[in-house]
Amino acid sequence: xxxxxxATGNVGRPLMELLGDKAVAASRPQVxxxxxxxxxxVVEGAEALFLLFAGELLGPDTDIASVLDVAKVSxxxxxxxxxSQGAGTRPGMVPHSRMASFEETVRQSSLEWTILRPSGxxxxxxxxxQPIREHGVAAAxxxxxxxxxxxxxxxxxxxxxxxxxxxxGQTYVLTGPEALTPRERTKALSSAIGREIRxxxxxxxxxxxxxxxxxxxPVVDGTLTILGSPLAEERQVSGHVEQVTGRAAxxxxxxxxxxxxxxS
Numbered sequence: 001x002x003x004x005x006x007a008t009g010n011v012g013r014p015l016m017e018l019l020g021d022k023a024v025a026a027s028r029p030q031v032x033x034x035x036x037x038x039x040x041x042v043v044e045g046a047e048a049l050f051l052l053f054a055g056e057l058l059g060p061d062t063d064i065a066s067v068l069d070v071a072k073v074s075x076x077x078x079x080x081x082x083x084s085q086g087a088g089t090r091p092g093m094v095p096h097s098r099m100a101s102f103e104e105t106v107r108q109s110s111l112e113w114t115i116l117r118p119s120g121x122x123x124x125x126x127x128x129x130q131p132i133r134e135h136g137v138a139a140a141x142x143x144x145x146x147x148x149x150x151x152x153x154x155x156x157x158x159x160x161x162x163x164x165x166x167x168x169g170q171t172y173v174l175t176g177p178e179a180l181t182p183r184e185r186t187k188a189l190s191s192a193i194g195r196e197i198r199x200x201x202x203x204x205x206x207x208x209x210x211x212x213x214x215x216x217x218p219v220v221d222g223t224l225t226i227l228g229s230p231l232a233e234e235r236q237v238s239g240h241v242e243q244v245t246g247r248a249a250x251x252x253x254x255x256x257x258x259x260x261x262x263x264s
Contacts, residue, residue: 002163003043003076005033006052010123011082014156015050019163036066043071048078048163051106058098068109078112080162082155085117085173086226089233093225094218103171114162118174119234120149122255125185132189132197132263139200140182141207142228148175148237149185151250158244172240177249179235185252192256193264204228 006012007025016023026042033039033053043049049071053062071079083103086096106113128138155174161167180188186199202210204224211220226234241249256263 001046002048002050003039003046004050005031006050006054006082009052009054010121010152011155011159012050012052014153015159018156018160022164033064033067034062036063036070039067039070040074043074043076046071046074046076048080048165049076050080050082050159050163052082053099053102058095064102064105065109068105068111072109072111076111078114078163078165078168079106079109080114080116080159081106082159083115083117085119085175085234086222088117088171088173089231090222090226093222094216096222112165112168114167114169115171116155116158116162116174117171118150118152118155119176120147122149122151122176122250122252124149125189125256126262128186128189129262132193136196137198137200138182138186138189139202139206141202141204141224142181143183143199143201144181145228145230146179146181146184147227147230147235148177148179149252150174150176150241151252151255154241154245154249158241161244167244172244173238174241175236175238175249177237177251179237180252185256188253188256189260189263191253192260 002019002023003026004012004015004023005026007016007027031038031042083099084096087099087103090096091100103115131137158174183199186197190197208220
């Protein structure tokens with residue numbers, strides 16, 4: 001049995017589908033990783049655990065060591081942690097510093113472990129659904145800065161392999177097969193829905209104001225830094241999706257075609 005936290009999210013949903021009857025969902029309100037004891041009845045007898053920490057779970061009160069202790073006592077042998085690329089490239093920056101700390105705790109545990117470090121998600125483009133539907137417009141800062149975002153379904157595919165064994169002690173950086181700019185992603189969406197989408201480049205101030213509506217200020221600042229001034233490692237395409245799954249990582253254009261209805 002494999003327990004999947006965050007089972008209703010962008011990675012969790014396709015992961016549950018891939019694992020089929022091997023998987024058990026660990027979702028709120030029954031399971032809250034901020035209360036490790038709540039995990040006990042779900043992981044009892046499980047062999048592997050997929051760990052996803054997001055939102056308030058990245059705060060200082062989350063005790064990942066206790067989560068791992070509960071898992072070990074319940075019989076779990078293997079853990080796959082969904083981290084972030086920034087935990088490797090910017091371990092001193094919020095929120096990546098917290099993920100870097102979680103990674104270290106996992107590595108120091110007695111469990112078999114695999115760490116996944118994805119770049120930005122294709123699904124971030126869902127922030128454009130309403131303006132594209134209503135006005136035919138997509139807006140973003142740093143119009144011509146290219147980054148190799150990744151399909152969450154590819155993250156799930158790598159996680160599914162790792163959870164079933166054979167990838168212990170590995171840290172995988174997960175990206176798409178090409179680095180694209182916001183302007184280029186807009187063009188791909190235009191092709192997918194069959195009508196023109198006008199791209200508008202936001203100023204940093206405009207982007208900050210928009211992001212501040214749902215992100216804490218330090219996270220906003222860190223995100224804008226990566227989007228506008230990525231490091232060489234953050235621009236680089238990784239081959240780990242193909243290495244683990246045996247197939248090429250999904251192109252954004254293919255993801256856009258698959259999800260065109262959301263923008264139409």
